[in-house]
Structures are given as structure tokens and as C-alpha cells.
Amino acid sequence: MTATPHAYIEEHAERILNELIEFVRLPSVSTDPTYHDGVEQAAHWVAAQFEMLGLSDVRLMATSGHPAVYAEWLNAPGKPTILVYGHYDVQPPDPLDKWLNAPFTPEIRDGRLYGRGVSDDKGPLFIAIKAAEAYLRTVGQLPVNIKFLIEGEEEIGSPGVAALVRDNPEQFAADFVLSADGAMWRIDEPSITISSRGMSGVNFTLFGPSKDLHSGRHGGAVMNPLHAMAQLIASLHDADGRVAVAGFYDDVVDVSADDRAAIQNLPFDDDAYMQQVGVDELFGEATYTTLERQWIRPTLELNGMGGGYQGPGSKSVIPAEAHAKITCRLVPNQDPADIRAKVIKHLETHLPPGTRIEFEPGFHGVAPYQVTPGHIGLIVAEQALKAVYEQPPLMVRMGGTLPLATYFKQYLGIDTIFFSFSTADEDFHAPNEFFRINRLYEGIAAWIHYWDLLASSE
Amino acid sequence: MTATPHAYIEEHAERILNELIEFVRLPSVSTDPTYHDGVEQAAHWVAAQFEMLGLSDVRLMATSGHPAVYAEWLNAPGKPTILVYGHYDVQPPDPLDKWLNAPFTPEIRDGRLYGRGVSDDKGPLFIAIKAAEAYLRTVGQLPVNIKFLIEGEEEIGSPGVAALVRDNPEQFAADFVLSADGAMWRIDEPSITISSRGMSGVNFTLFGPSKDLHSGRHGGAVMNPLHAMAQLIASLHDADGRVAVAGFYDDVVDVSADDRAAIQNLPFDDDAYMQQVGVDELFGEATYTTLERQWIRPTLELNGMGGGYQGPGSKSVIPAEAHAKITCRLVPNQDPADIRAKVIKHLETHLPPGTRIEFEPGFHGVAPYQVTPGHIGLIVAEQALKAVYEQPPLMVRMGGTLPLATYFKQYLGIDTIFFSFSTADEDFHAPNEFFRINRLYEGIAAWIHYWDLLASSE
Numbered sequence: 033m034t035a036t037p038h039a040y041i042e043e044h045a046e047r048i049l050n051e052l053i054e055f056v057r058l059p060s061v062s063t064d065p066t067y068h069d070g071v072e073q074a075a076h077w078v079a080a081q082f083e084m085l086g087l088s089d090v091r092l093m094a095t096s097g098h099p100a101v102y103a104e105w106l107n108a109p110g111k112p113t114i115l116v117y118g119h120y121d122v123q124p125p126d127p128l129d130k131w132l133n134a135p136f137t138p139e140i141r142d143g144r145l146y147g148r149g150v151s152d153d154k155g156p157l158f159i160a161i162k163a164a165e166a167y168l169r170t171v172g173q174l175p176v177n178i179k180f181l182i183e184g185e186e187e188i189g190s191p192g193v194a195a196l197v198r199d200n201p202e203q204f205a206a207d208f209v210l211s212a213d214g215a216m217w218r219i220d221e222p223s224i225t226i227s228s229r230g231m232s233g234v235n236f237t238l239f240g241p242s243k244d245l246h247s248g249r250h251g252g253a254v255m256n257p258l259h260a261m262a263q264l265i266a267s268l269h270d271a272d273g274r275v276a277v278a279g280f281y282d283d284v285v286d287v288s289a290d291d292r293a294a295i296q297n298l299p300f301d302d303d304a305y306m307q308q309v310g311v312d313e314l315f316g317e318a319t320y321t322t323l324e325r326q327w328i329r330p331t332l333e334l335n336g337m338g339g340g341y342q343g344p345g346s347k348s349v350i351p352a353e354a355h356a357k358i359t360c361r362l363v364p365n366q367d368p369a370d371i372r373a374k375v376i377k378h379l380e381t382h383l384p385p386g387t388r389i390e391f392e393p394g395f396h397g398v399a400p401y402q403v404t405p406g407h408i409g410l411i412v413a414e415q416a417l418k419a420v421y422e423q424p425p426l427m428v429r430m431g432g433t434l435p436l437a438t439y440f441k442q443y444l445g446i447d448t449i450f451f452s453f454s455t456a457d458e459d460f461h462a463p464n465e466f467f468r469i470n471r472l473y474e475g476i477a478a479w480i481h482y483w484d485l486l487a488s489s490e
Numbered sequence: 491m492t493a494t495p496h497a498y499i500e501e502h503a504e505r506i507l508n509e510l511i512e513f514v515r516l517p518s519v520s521t522d523p524t525y526h527d528g529v530e531q532a533a534h535w536v537a538a539q540f541e542m543l544g545l546s547d548v549r550l551m552a553t554s555g556h557p558a559v560y561a562e563w564l565n566a567p568g569k570p571t572i573l574v575y576g577h578y579d580v581q582p583p584d585p586l587d588k589w590l591n592a593p594f595t596p597e598i599r600d601g602r603l604y605g606r607g608v609s610d611d612k613g614p615l616f617i618a619i620k621a622a623e624a625y626l627r628t629v630g631q632l633p634v635n636i637k638f639l640i641e642g643e644e645e646i647g648s649p650g651v652a653a654l655v656r657d658n659p660e661q662f663a664a665d666f667v668l669s670a671d672g673a674m675w676r677i678d679e680p681s682i683t684i685s686s687r688g689m690s691g692v693n694f695t696l697f698g699p700s701k702d703l704h705s706g707r708h709g710g711a712v713m714n715p716l717h718a719m720a721q722l723i724a725s726l727h728d729a730d731g732r733v734a735v736a737g738f739y740d741d742v743v744d745v746s747a748d749d750r751a752a753i754q755n756l757p758f759d760d761d762a763y764m765q766q767v768g769v770d771e772l773f774g775e776a777t778y779t780t781l782e783r784q785w786i787r788p789t790l791e792l793n794g795m796g797g798g799y800q801g802p803g804s805k806s807v808i809p810a811e812a813h814a815k816i817t818c819r820l821v822p823n824q825d826p827a828d829i830r831a832k833v834i835k836h837l838e839t840h841l842p843p844g845t846r847i848e849f850e851p852g853f854h855g856v857a858p859y860q861v862t863p864g865h866i867g868l869i870v871a872e873q874a875l876k877a878v879y880e881q882p883p884l885m886v887r888m889g890g891t892l893p894l895a896t897y898f899k900q901y902l903g904i905d906t907i908f909f910s911f912s913t914a915d916e917d918f919h920a921p922n923e924f925f926r927i928n929r930l931y932e933g934i935a936a937w938i939h940y941w942d943l944l945a946s947s948e
Binding site for chain 1: 521522523581582584588646687689691693698699700701703704705706707708709710711712713714716717719720721722723724726727731763767768769770771772773774775780783784787788789791792793794795796797798799800804805806807808809810812813815817819842843844846853888889890891914917918919920921
């Protein structure tokens with residue numbers, strides 16, 4: 033038996049990488065029923081890893097959709113219990129023709145492993161499993177109690193696992209969640225994400241004439257739903273990029289001067305960012321920096337809008353209807369249902385003459401999330417990253433939404449600490465997703481440190 | 491041989507209707523290259539009709555796009571020569587799911603023939619062909635000299651046939667044009683159209699980030715091209731429905747008080763119109779009536795607009811681009827190129843921050859058209875309609891555009907008389923386009939009268 037968990041990882045480095053490649057080969061696309069078998073295989077693959085480690089209560093938990101994989105090791109009495117979260121499902125691989133290798137035939141190039149799902153979230157969750165293996169194959173036990181919850185519906189909003197957690201609070205009870213999902217913001221600075229924005233939204237249709245009209249014959253006499261849509265959408269923001277919906281900012285808790293200073297002190301270069309996203313100038317709410325606009329300010333964004341003839345050439349039509357899809361990103365203490373109601377009210381109030389509006393029902397909102405300041409899980413994360421990278425990690429935030437953190441808070445009353453070793457630039461949700469191989473080993477080392485430090489921090 | 495042209499039509503009524511159905515089956519959509527074969531078939535079908543009648547010089551005349559079909563009968567020395575105009579091309583059939591029958595599988599319901607292009611312009615041009623057939627199969631000759639020009643690019647602005655007419659003025663020389671295209675404004679009052687609006691326009695794309703961005707991560711920090719599009723489109727009109735483009739109304743010739751009075755004396759009911767088009771209120775330029783807004787005032791209308799995700803559900807995206815298609819309808823003496831330049835200038839001037847704009851080149855504008863008052867072709871049209879409907883026709887105008895009338899005036903120096911038997915309510919350019927079957931026979935009767943009256947009016 034090798035002496036330490038860290039030494040074990042060094043010794044087994046090649047085999048561990050090959051196992052990850054095997055995992056990435058399984059096409060576990062949760063959004064598309066044609067990948068049903070791939071999703072099943074990935075769930076069983078994760079369960080088999082847990083079985084191999086000799087964990088207890090290993091099982092696939094059925095949901096309304098794809099199963100979640102559960103396992104536990106609870107033999108450290110008096111020590112904290114953490115719920116390790118990750119997801120084995122992946123995004124669809126389209127557009128296939130943009131990939132340099134087939135998305136489910138992983139390939140190593142320049143120290144990176146390319147394949148769908150390798151960064152989001154197979155690589156990161158695999159790190160947690162291998163950290164457990166390193167302990168169990170050397171020390172023979174874990175320093176803290178661990179429950180694993182690896183779900184298969186993250187890419188479709190985690191509906192099934194949310195219900196599981198809600199309905200089985202005792203099974204998932206823990207001191208906090210340690211999430212393998214979440215992505216560090218940059219490759220050159222280790223970081224910990226301490227908040228994510230919530231989400232609300234509304235999809236709607238504007239109706240004008242009861243049928244498409246000839247724009248020559250009728251033009252000038254009736255309201256064109258496309259003109260009305262433009263007016264209505266333009267009314268949602270003022271010229272400075274601030275959301276013009278009445279009451280939109282009412283519940284926003286202003287971020288403290290210290291926290292704003294912390295964000296402003298982070299290394300961030302607007303010019304480099306403009307180059308990254310391909311714009312010549314930035315635009316957003318006045319008096320806030322780019323990072324503040326992305327992290328601590330709420331937004332209202334159109335994700336889609338359209339109507340009339342959108343094919344090649346021209347068509348002389350005043351369309352009967354126009355469509356729009358809006359999502360808002362929320363910050364504490366905005367409430368998704370309240371924001372949706374306010375946006376709907378704005379749209380109804382500003383409805384142009386000669387039009388009618390209908391809202392699509394059933395948008396699933398997500399509350400914003402923020403780790404409790406000073407949380408032990410956060411302090412340990414900081415120490416573990418310092419141990420691996422020899423520099424203190426940055427405290428960063430996330431513009432996107434992590435629904436599970438909200439559900440864990442709501443149903444289990446516990447915080448979620450993001451401790452992922454993927455990086456925001458790794459093209460998850462895009463062709464040629466990759467994961468840096470050195471991060472695989474750094475991640476396992478950091479997770480080993482994490483559990484050690486947590487066990488001795490009590 | 492049957493005694494008179496009118497009797498011939500009665501005798502062959504059913505066969506004639508079946509021929510029209512056969513014609514409508516040919517999917518001759520000129521704007522969409524996937525319908526290339528349908529366009530070819532329709533051109534050959536028209537030529538075959540002319541061959542069958544024994545007309546001279548029957549041929550397909552190549553253009554830069556779809557061919558025009560030409561034929562002539564010039565054996566009435568001393569009598570006027572008229573150039574009969576129509577078009578065999580049709581609008582795209584989208585949205586397909588709104589049709590009760592497949593658009594190119596015509597169906598008769600309640601005395602109406604439903605199918606794409608049946609009213610615009612296959613039914614009306616077929617009337618002219620059958621009037622010629624009725625003469626040639628009974629009298630054995632036509633009372634006047636006739637040249638047929640049936641083109642295949644009316645729905646894309648007649649670019650090819652315009653060049654044909656420009657380059658072959660002697661071949662198309664005539665006393666005036668009798669157009670089978672143009673549509674009567676109502677089913678219950680016969681009418682003659684004395685003016686049509688011109689057209690200009692521009693299609694463009696707004697560009698934001700160089701690729702689609704995640705709206706959670708990036709939302710709030712960059713200009714969303716959909717927000718920019720809404721702002722830009724909203725800036726094109728003021729709150730009263732007046733076009734806000736600088737200089738847009740500069741060249742508009744005010745219609746005389748007499749002509750405005752004539753329009754206001756026409757039987758027109760706003761409530762009935764609202765019911766017809768399915769709106770609860772009208773909207774347009776202040777201080778003008780509905781008919782004035784449609785006939786003697788210029789417009790700027792969006793025909794299509796869109797960007798981002800428009801499928802089912804939601805997708806968290808800030809799109810890289812957004813598109814729009816604009817057409818303007820023009821009145822004397824607005825110039826299409828001048829108006830296009832002014833609209834482009836407005837769009838450039840009002841371009842929101844963080845975006846870039848590109849204009850699609852090559853929009854073919856059309857000048858507005860007005861028949862010379864007191865024209866012999868107009869007088870004969872009045873008499874022919876009175877012969878069929880036993881009431882004097884109304885003098886009306888057209889909100890739409892007939893590019894050929896402009897070209898005929900410009901290149902041949904002759905007027906165009908509109909003598910069509912489609913009706914404005916027949917949903918051309920919309921799903922469930924139809925043509926009233928009784929109008930098919932009334933139309934043929936009226937064309938027979940027209941040629942008779944014209945021959946004896948000298």
C-alpha cells in the first residue's frame with residue numbers, strides 16, 4: 033500500500049487519465065432522447081466507480097427523468113459530513129462539423145483532453161471520486177463523512193434531482209455541499225465562486241391583425257406587430273442600459289463598499305475582455321464596472337425575438353404576430369416570481385395601440401445564490417487552493433445561474449461551496465470542449481487537501 | 491363552332507376552371523431558388539396555352555432571372571394594339587401550417603378556389619388568355635391587336651422584365667398596357683385603380699459580439715443586438731405613426747382637395763375594415779383617413795425582424811446578430827433611391843453603441859404610378875365593367891406597387907390600365923389565398939367586352 037493519497041495519485045496518474053477518457057466516451061446528452069443509452073451508461077459507470085471504492089448504499093435513484101447516482105461513506109464519527117455534487121450529463125455536441133475530433137472520441141492535444149462534457153462536468157466530478165480513491169487505497173478511510181450525489185439532468189435545469197432533494201432531506205442531510213461543478217473563471221488565477229445570479233423570465237407573443245396582411249395594401253393603416261415589438265422592447269431599458277421596468281431594482285440589496293472594492297481590485301482588463309467577446313465597445317448600466325455588471329447587478333436580456341418573413345429576399349407582409357423571449361438574471365434579494373410579474377406588468381402597461389399580448393405560462397425561476405460570508409467550507413477552500421497553487425485564491429462571482437445551490441439552500445438549509453477545476457475558457461456548451469490535464473491532478477490534490485483541512489479545522 | 495365568345499365561355503366553363511386548377515398546382519415561387527422547377531413549369535404552361543391558341547411568335551424570353559412568356563396576335567390592321575400584362579410567379583406559401591389545404595393542391599370550398607397564387611395573379615391573367623380563346627374559337631379573330639407579356643418575377647420587383655422592356659421597346663410597342671394584375675378593392679363594387687404606390691426598402695443585419703454569448707455570464711456587459719434592433723426600429727416612427735426618417739416627406743406632392751374629397755366620398759367603413767383585418771383599433775398617420783393612409787401617403791413597414799433563439803422553450807443566449815427587412819411605399823414624387831439612402835442614413839445615425847450595421851445590397855426600388863386622367867383605356871374599362879355589373883365602377887387607388895406600370899411609362903412611354911378580377915380580400919401574400927370562381931367568368935366576359943368596346947371606340 034502506497035504511503036499517502038498524494039503519492040498514490042502520482043503513481044497512478046496514467047491509469048487515472050485513461051479512466052477519465054473512458055468516462056468521456058459515454059455520450060450522456062441529457063437533453064436529447066436519442067442519447068438515452070449514453071446517459072444510462074454514464075450513470076452505471078459512476079455507480080461502478082463507487083462500488084469499486086467500497087462505498088455504502090451505492091444506487092441509482094430514479095427521478096422523473098434521468099437517474100441520480102448516490103453513494104456514501106459515513107465512518108468518521110464526530111467529523112463533518114459533506115454532500116459532494118456533480119453531474120454526469122453533458123450538453124449536445126452540435127454543431128458536429130466544428131469539432132476537430134469526434135466529440136465522444138476524446139483526444140489529447142497540447143496537454144488538453146478534448147471531448148464533450150470533459151470540462152462540464154465529467155473531469156471535475158471525476159476528481160472528487162479519485163480523491164476518495166486515493167484516501168481509501170492508502171489511509172484506508174476518509175478524513176470526513178461524505179455523501180455523493182451525481183445527477184444526470186443538470187443541463188436541463190435539474191428538475192428531477194431538485195424533487196429528490198426536496199423529498200429526501202434526511203438522506204441528503206450534510207453540513208454543506210461541496211460542488212465539483214462551477215468552473216474557475218481563469219486559468220492563471222485560482223479562484224472561488226461565492227455567488228451566482230438567479231433567473232426569471234417570460235416568453236410572449238404580440239398579436240396585431242388576425243392574419244398576415246399585404247404591407248403595400250394595408251401599410252400605414254394598422255399597427256405592425258414588429259413596430260409594436262420594437263417599441264415595447266425598447267421601453268424595457270433606458271438609454272444608460274438600466275432596466276426601466278417599474279420596481280425592478282426595489283429588492284436589490286446594495287453590495288457593500290468593501291465587496292465592491294474587492295471586485296474592483298480583481299485583475300480584469302476591459303480591453304482583453306472586448307477582444308475575447310469580439311466587440312469594439314462595452315455597454316451596460318452606468319456607474320458599474322464590467323465585472324459588477326456581470327456579477328452583482330441584475331439584467332434583463334432578450335434571448336430571441338422575431339416575426340414576419342426572415343428567409344432570403346423580401347416579402348411584402350405585415351405579420352399577424354411577433355415573438356420574444358426574455359430572461360432576467362437576479363441578485364439578492366430579488367424574487368423570480370415577483371420579477372416575472374413586474375416584467376409582465378410593464379409589457380401590459382406599455383402595450384402599443386392595436387396589439388394584444390399573450391404570455392407563455394410556466395417559466396421556472398431560480399433565486400440568486402450567495403455563500404454565507406465566513407462559511408467554514410469557504411475558508412477551507414481558500415486554504416486548500418493555497419496549498420496547491422501557493423497563492424491565495426481570488427473571491428469571484430458568477431453571472432450565470434446554478435439552480436442546485438438554490439435548491440440545496442431551500443430544501444436542506446445548507447450552503448454550497450464551489451470547488452471545481454474546470455476553467456471558464458474551456459468551451460463547454462460549444463464545439464471542442466476541453467479540460468486541462470494538469471488541472472486533473474491539481475484538482476485531486478486540492479480535494480485531498482480540502483478533506484484533510486476540513487477534518488482538522490474542527 | 492359556337493356562335494359568340496360569351497356563349498363559348500358558358501359552354502366550356504368547367505374545363506376552363508379545371509385548367510386554372512392545373513395552373514395553380516405549379517409551385518412557381520419566384521423568390522426562393524428551391525422552387526426553380528415550379529417556375530419553369532409555369533412559364534412553359536403559359537407558353538403552351540398561347541401555342542394552343544395559335545398566337546404568333548410564342549416564346550420564352552430569357553432574363554437575368556426567370557423567363558417572361560411572350561406571344562402576339564397582330565391581324566387587326568387599323569385597330570389599337572394593347573400589351574396585356576400579367577405574372578405567373580407567386581409569393582412563398584409560408585407559414586405552411588396556417589393553410590387548410592396544401593398551398594399547391596388547390597381546393598374548391600364555397601365557390602372559392604383556394605391555392606397560392608390563384609388570386610395573385612394566376613386567376614386574373616388566365617382570364618385574359620381565355621378571353622382570347624373565346625374569340626379565336628368563335629369569331630376566329632380578335633377585335634384588336636394584342637401582345638401578351640406574362641412575366642415570372644413580379645413578386646421580386648420585375649427586374650428581368652424591366653430590362654427586357656427597356657432593351658426591346660419596338661417589340662413591346664403598343665397604345666397602352668392592359669394589366670390583368672392589380673386587384674379590385676372590393677367584391678361588391680366594381681372599380682378601376684388609377685394609381686399605385688412605389689416601393690423602396692432595405693434589408694440589414696446588426697452585429698454585436700463576434701459569437702453568441704451566454705446571457706448569464708455576459709448579460710449586462712455588452713450591447714445585446716436584439717435590444718439595439720428594437721431601439722433602432724422604434725426610432726423609425728414617432729408616436730403618431732409618422733415616419734421619423736429625416737427628409738422622408740420632402741418630395742411628397744400634396745394631393746389636391748378635390749382628389750381628397752373624392753376619396754372621402756367613397757363608401758368605406760372603418761369598422762368593417764377593422765373587422766376584415768381583425769384589429770380592435772386602427773393606427774396610422776394623424777389627420778389622414780384610412781384610405782388616404784393606404785393610398786396617398788407614404789409608409790415605412792418592417793416585413794421581418796429577428797435574431798437569437800426562436801425555437802420552443804428557452805436558450806440563454808445573447809446573439810451575435812439580428813436581422814430586419816424594411817419596405818417603404820412611396821407616393822409622387824418620392825424617389826426610391828433617395829428614400830433608401832435616407833433610411834440607411836437614419837439607421838447609421840441612430841446606430842446604438844456596441845453594434846455594427848451591414849446593408850444587403852441591390853434592393854430594386856419602384857417609382858409611384860398614376861394613370862393619365864381621361865385616358866381612353868380608362869374610359870373603355872369603365873364601359874366594360876358597366877356592361878357586366880350594370881353599375882358604374884368606382885375610381886380607386888392602390889396601396890401596393892405595380893413596378894411594371896412604372897417601367898412601361900419610362901421605357902415605352904405608355905400608360906397602364908388595371909383591369910383585374912381578383913379582389914383585395916383574397917389573402918394573396920397570406921395563407922389560404924383564394925379566388926372567387928364567379929369572378930373568373932365575369933372577368934372573361936368583361937375582357938371580351940373590353941376588346942369589343944375598344945375596337946369600336948376609334
